[in-house]
Amino acid sequence: MTTHASRRPIVAEFSGSALRQNADRARALTAPSGKVFAVIKADAYGHGLLEVAARLSPAVDGFAILELSAAQALRQHGYDGPILMLEGFFKADELQVFSQWQLDTVIHCTDQIQTLTLTQLSQPLNVFLKLNTGMNRLGFTLEEAAAAFDALKQLPQVRSVTVMTHFADADNDRGTGWQLERLAAAWPEAGLYRTSFANSAALLAGPADRQKLGDLVRPGIMLYGASPWGANDPAKTATALGLAPVMSLKSAIIGIQHLQPGDRVGYGGTFTADQAMTIGIVACGYADGYPRHGSNQAPLLVNGVRTRVVGRVSMDMMCCDLTNVPDAQIGSPVVLWGEGLPADEVADAACTIAYELFCALAPRVPRIWRD
């Protein structure tokens, strides 16, 4: 029996050279002695774990991830550098796996210290002590920090302890200083140890004092070529920040309709033509990962010309205005985001962030790496 590859024109194309360019950018923003751990959780933000890891491993010092199966896949494919598990272990039985595969672990609560204390390991682990400096998600309070550090230091199961925190406002006016000030005030010795602080926004915001990034930085979104600030601040778009899009979601026009004034488009007829116009039907819908909130709103390129979605995005299709693209026909190429159209702009029009668009790319979309 022969199977046929889908002829539906949608495809996600990935650029390895863009990925490397963005990684070089992260490296350039890191202190010369600093380490860069590329964050490749969530299947490398939807880009493909192993494809991304293979291309990034020569350019970075380690990877940060959350899923145990993904960490095992990296090891099984021969990656033997550091892997940091960003949420650590959830149950005691994972610890042997951490030890066997040499996975560095976040420790964010007393429960995890107790579990570690009660488990004998074949090889000790590098531990990242996660502190809650104001995000109020995971982490020890600053009052608990020094005692937790000392407790971990003494365990035979622990090889090294790195002090870690995560910034809540690196991409807005509140910035990162307030969290570091809290840390320094509550536990001045923290700065004597190895530290890990910065995400993409903190790196790109570029504090003059690179110590404020920590010794080990954890960029994620910038590696994929989107801006932590989205599309609205011209000084902080992905392009302005020197980032190149890695993922381009592409499709084609598969149908054309000529509307008369008063004709409506799509489910619920949420768009009404106020004059005669031509619309194109694009083979891409929310089942491909395109945000339904982009209905009547989001930009797209047809034949390289910018236009917008009209009507509701449906499961497999969406419609777009072809008024400004008179030469469009069936088969005309469409860019949903990526090359020539930043994902940040589409995300913005759909009231979300590029992170969510990337992570939502559906398995049914074929993927091609260009280099």
Ligand SMILES: *Cc1c(COP(=O)(O)O)cnc(C)c1O
């Ligand atoms: C996801 C994550 C990052 C990366 O954040 P970006 O905004 O994508 O750079 C860094 N650190 C931790 C703990 C994370 O969970």
